[in-house]
Amino acid sequence: xxxxxxxxxxxxxxxxxxxxxxxxxxxxxxxxxxxxxxxxxxxxxxxxxxxxxxxxxxxxxxxxxxxxxxxxxxxxxxxxxxxxxxxxxxxxxxxxxxxxxxxxxxxxxxxxxxxxxxxxxxxxxxxxxxxxxxxxxxxxxxxxxxxxxxxxxxxxxxxxxxxxxxxxxxxxxxxxxxxxxxxxxxxxxxxxxxxxxxxxxxxxxxxxxxxxxxxxxxxxxxxxxxxxxxxxxxxxxxxxxxxxxxxxxxxxxxxxxxxxxxxxxxxxxxxxxxxxxxxxxxxxxxxxxxxxxxxxxxxxxxxxxxxxxxxxxxxxxxxxxxxxxxxxxxxxxxxxxxxxxxxxxxxxxxxxxxxxxxxxxxxxxxxxxxxxxxxxxxxxxxxxxxxxxxxxxxxxxxxxxxxxxxxxxxxxxxxxxxxxxxxxxxxxxxxxxxxxxxxxxxxxxxxxxxxxxxx
Amino acid sequence: xxxxxxxxxxxxxxxxxxxxxxxxxxxxxxxxxxxxxxxxxxxxxxxxxxxxxxxxxxxxxxxxxxxxxxxxxxxxxxxxxxxxxxxxxxxxxxxxxxxxxxxxxxxxxxxxxxxxxxxxxxxxxxxxxxxxxxxxxxxxxxxxxxxxxxxxxxxxxxxxxxxxxxxx
Amino acid sequence: xxxxxxxxxxxxxxxxxxxxxxxxxxxxxxxxxxxxxxxxxxxxxxxxxxxxxxxxxxxxxxxxxxxxxxxxxxxxxxxxxxxxxxxxxxxxxxxxxxxxxxxxxxxxxxxxxxxxxxxxxxxxxxxxxxxxxxxxxxxxxxxxxxxxxxxxxxxxxxxxxxxxxxxxxxxxxxxxxxxxxxxxxxxxxxxxxxxxxxxxxxxxxxxxxxxxxxxxxxxxxxxxxxxxxxxxxxxxxxx
Numbered sequence: 001x002x003x004x005x006x007x008x009x010x011x012x013x014x015x016x017x018x019x020x021x022x023x024x025x026x027x028x029x030x031x032x033x034x035x036x037x038x039x040x041x042x043x044x045x046x047x048x049x050x051x052x053x054x055x056x057x058x059x060x061x062x063x064x065x066x067x068x069x070x071x072x073x074x075x076x077x078x079x080x081x082x083x084x085x086x087x088x089x090x091x092x093x094x095x096x097x098x099x100x101x102x103x104x105x106x107x108x109x110x111x112x113x114x115x116x117x118x119x120x121x122x123x124x125x126x127x128x129x130x131x132x133x134x135x136x137x138x139x140x141x142x143x144x145x146x147x148x149x150x151x152x153x154x155x156x157x158x159x160x161x162x163x164x165x166x167x168x169x170x171x172x173x174x175x176x177x178x179x180x181x182x183x184x185x186x187x188x189x190x191x192x193x194x195x196x197x198x199x200x201x202x203x204x205x206x207x208x209x210x211x212x213x214x215x216x217x218x219x220x221x222x223x224x225x226x227x228x229x230x231x232x233x234x235x236x237x238x239x240x241x242x243x244x245x246x247x248x249x250x251x252x253x254x255x256x257x258x259x260x261x262x263x264x265x266x267x268x269x270x271x272x273x274x275x276x277x278x279x280x281x282x283x284x285x286x287x288x289x290x291x292x293x294x295x296x297x298x299x300x301x302x303x304x305x306x307x308x309x310x311x312x313x314x315x316x317x318x319x320x321x322x323x324x325x326x327x328x329x330x331x332x333x334x335x336x337x338x339x340x341x342x343x344x345x346x347x348x349x350x351x352x353x354x355x356x357x358x359x360x361x362x363x364x365x366x367x368x369x370x371x372x373x374x375x376x377x378x379x380x381x382x383x384x385x386x387x388x389x390x391x392x393x394x395x396x397x398x399x400x401x402x403x404x405x406x407x408x409x410x411x412x413x414x415x416x417x418x419x420x421x422x423x424x425x426x427x428x429x430x431x432x433x434x435x436x437x438x439x440x441x442x443x444x445x446x447x448x449x450x451x452x453x454x455x
Numbered sequence: 456x457x458x459x460x461x462x463x464x465x466x467x468x469x470x471x472x473x474x475x476x477x478x479x480x481x482x483x484x485x486x487x488x489x490x491x492x493x494x495x496x497x498x499x500x501x502x503x504x505x506x507x508x509x510x511x512x513x514x515x516x517x518x519x520x521x522x523x524x525x526x527x528x529x530x531x532x533x534x535x536x537x538x539x540x541x542x543x544x545x546x547x548x549x550x551x552x553x554x555x556x557x558x559x560x561x562x563x564x565x566x567x568x569x570x571x572x573x574x575x576x577x578x579x580x581x582x583x584x585x586x587x588x589x590x591x592x593x594x595x596x597x598x599x600x601x602x603x604x605x606x607x608x609x610x611x612x613x614x615x616x617x618x619x620x621x622x623x
Numbered sequence: 624x625x626x627x628x629x630x631x632x633x634x635x636x637x638x639x640x641x642x643x644x645x646x647x648x649x650x651x652x653x654x655x656x657x658x659x660x661x662x663x664x665x666x667x668x669x670x671x672x673x674x675x676x677x678x679x680x681x682x683x684x685x686x687x688x689x690x691x692x693x694x695x696x697x698x699x700x701x702x703x704x705x706x707x708x709x710x711x712x713x714x715x716x717x718x719x720x721x722x723x724x725x726x727x728x729x730x731x732x733x734x735x736x737x738x739x740x741x742x743x744x745x746x747x748x749x750x751x752x753x754x755x756x757x758x759x760x761x762x763x764x765x766x767x768x769x770x771x772x773x774x775x776x777x778x779x780x781x782x783x784x785x786x787x788x789x790x791x792x793x794x795x796x797x798x799x800x801x802x803x804x805x806x807x808x809x810x811x812x813x814x815x816x817x818x819x820x821x822x823x824x825x826x827x828x829x830x831x832x833x834x835x836x837x838x839x840x841x842x843x844x845x846x847x848x849x850x851x852x853x854x855x856x857x858x859x860x861x862x
Contacts, residue, residue: 074754143737537722
């Protein structure tokens with residue numbers, strides 16, 4: 001029995017008759033496929049230069065980490081009493097960015113917002129890559145990183161076990177679930193496109209595509225199952241995403257340190273994550289639009305819609321920040337106030353007010369005033385938001401640790417070249433992963449986009 | 456005989472299904488192959504799905520398994536909690552929740568692979584669909600009603616119709 | 624046979640170690656700090672690191688009150704408070720720190736992977752981390768205490784109430800078939816204080832010096848409003 005029916009087996013009885021509209025739609029779809037599949041085989045000079053630069057930065061970061069592993073984590077700038085520094089800040093930052101895909105794909109899928117179609121795969125890719133990068137940091141920041149597997153409850157002969165009541169264990173399970181879910185969420189809508197690419201490419205590349213397409217035929221049964229699975233996954237991934245960043249927030253709020261022990265941290269962090277996720281998505285889309293020449297697909301409408309979401313999240317972020325700080329200030333607990341004053345008036349004042357400007361003032365002005373809302377200003381606001389959100393993580397971690405309850409133990413923190421190198425390496429890794437991704441699969445889900453334009 | 460008809464556009468799918476049913480085809484045996492999901496009105500080609508059941512089952516199974524795992528292992532090992540209770544339900548509830556969600560994800564994936572007949576039960580289908588723009592409806596048709604089915608399909612908007620022997 | 628002789632060890636759950644520090648006697652001389660360094664193999668901090676953080680399991684916090692020339696200096700030796708409700712314990716993901724039955728908060732060096740969550744959660748900031756491999760310039764490595772391990776890089780450490788001395792005292796007492804008596808065990812700091820301002824003992828022994836001091840009106844505890852139930856008592860005249 002042959003594996004696939006070939007057209008020759010069929011006896012075709014009627015010549016084709018297509019109307020004018022169908023011709024236009026077919027032409028548009030052919031154009032879409034051409035535009036989407038072109039980058040898969042296009043390796044230009046600037047591409048190689050960008051990829052090489054990223055590789056250099058990543059190699060340097062690897063060297064820095066090797067240095068840290070060899071000499072001890074003192075190679076980083078953290079010292080008593082600031083026991084957590086750049087690594088934890090980066091960890092929270094990247095997990096926050098990973099909420100890009102969750103918001104766009106899950107929430108917009110559940111509310112059936114059609115404009116999300118060209119944006120979903122790019123967003124889901126950000127999620128997966130940000131999670132992979134963010135998930136590295138709990139290992140990088142360990143004092144004895146080679147023993148990280150002790151956090152996993154595996155049977156052993158020494159009566160050792162992991163402590164499930166520690167928020168770090170919650171982190172591990174939450175991020176594991178989120179990575180699995182996000183990978184699946186990225187992979188499932190790729191299956192139809194993978195099947196299409198499996199037919200266009202030969203050799204090893206084609207074999208891998210066909211294998212990954214796991215027998216997709218495009219039957220209505222399969223489409224129905226896939227769409228239902230996507231709906232279910234959207235709901236599940238939404239629940240997981242909220243819980244993941246709440247668990248990351250619990251790392252701080254479960255501690256008794258002043259200004260950390262705040263009940264608002266879980267929703268604060270989730271809102272901040274969605275906020276930074278949208279900003280990262282805008283920047284990613286703007287880059288894709290420019291470098292892959294997708295102006296026909298990523299229209300100003302998409303950027304304007306995303307900017308409205310960004311503005312909304314900026315206001316929500318400001319609301320949470322004011323709530324948290326007002327309560328601390330009004331209560332006047334002396335331990336809290338020492339941290340509060342350090343942030344608002346003390347050594348961290350410059351970064352604090354810069355964060356406020358980046359996260360609230362700039363987006364509010366540039367995106368709130370309609371005349372000022374253009375694609376360049378939207379991109380600029382997103383950049384400032386990313387900087388501001390990184391600063392927010394910094395201002396949560398460091399001032400509290402630098403001002404412990406016993407004032408005699410107060411200290412300070414300045415990052416070393418190791419931390420800076422590793423931080424730069426993660427940004428380079430994100431860009432490199434994205435560069436590779438755009439050459440492997442079409443960045444806009446072809447079947448979703450076709451579906452949208454026709455109906 | 457197995458009929459394979461190429462349709463002009465997605466809108467022709469629903470009338471084509473009705474045409475085949477009117478010609479005497481069994482509704483559940485009709486398959487539509489396309490490069491994008493085809494919207495059909497309810498009642499046309501309903502495919503009842505049990506995926507939400509699988510997801511919920513997966514969540515319950517994995518959630519209780521994780522909770523039981525924590526419960527039993529924390530009791531079995533002589534854990535040095537130093538005064539803290541051996542098992543703190545509220546503190547470990549997050550782990551149970553995350554594992555339940557992981558179970559739901561697994562359930563959804565298994566449900567998808569099963570119902571879409573992916574990986575191991577993949578049926579054959581016209582491969583040109585995957586190249587794009589082709590929408591093909593296939594169904595087993597009795598020899599007797601062959602002409603009627605073809606006629607109805609042409610009325611419904613089919614562009615090409617082909618026949619082949621039904622495979623065993 | 625074992626059950627008959629090791630009465631002291633089997634009754635160890637009844638010991639409740641505590642430390643009392645008489646702030647009215649403390650002169651801030653830091654002899655206890657040096658003794659702690661010598662006893663517990665605390666590495667020498669290199670000059671480049673000294674500005675950022677020195678490792679003193681027992682540190683003297685100095686506070687100034689008033690303006691010159693009416694300045695009052697106050698000294699408070701701070702070490703691990705061995706809290707009964709220690710905030711550092713629930714957050715360690717590998718159970719590297721926990722309360723043993725005698726009220727000591729023990730740190731298991733071998734198990735520590737270095738997440739440093741415990742140090743962040745300690746309100747007294749008494750935990751210290753080995754950022755690098757420990758170093759002793761020659762010939763200081765000759766004076767290392769063989770009863771105490773040398774901690775590698777990446778491991779958390781803190782005051783242990785000289786648990787090696789406690790173990791020694793318990794072993795000696797069990798050989799003589801008796802419980803540890805008041806004065807048998809002295810921590811390095813209490814032994815070295817010239818003003819005899821530090822008293823170590825067993826709270827479960829109602830006749831011990833520490834029990835009497837803890838019951839005094841002068842006894843206070845550090846940050847007790849946080850509910851950590853520390854085992855260190857500070858004796859000072861009420862202001």
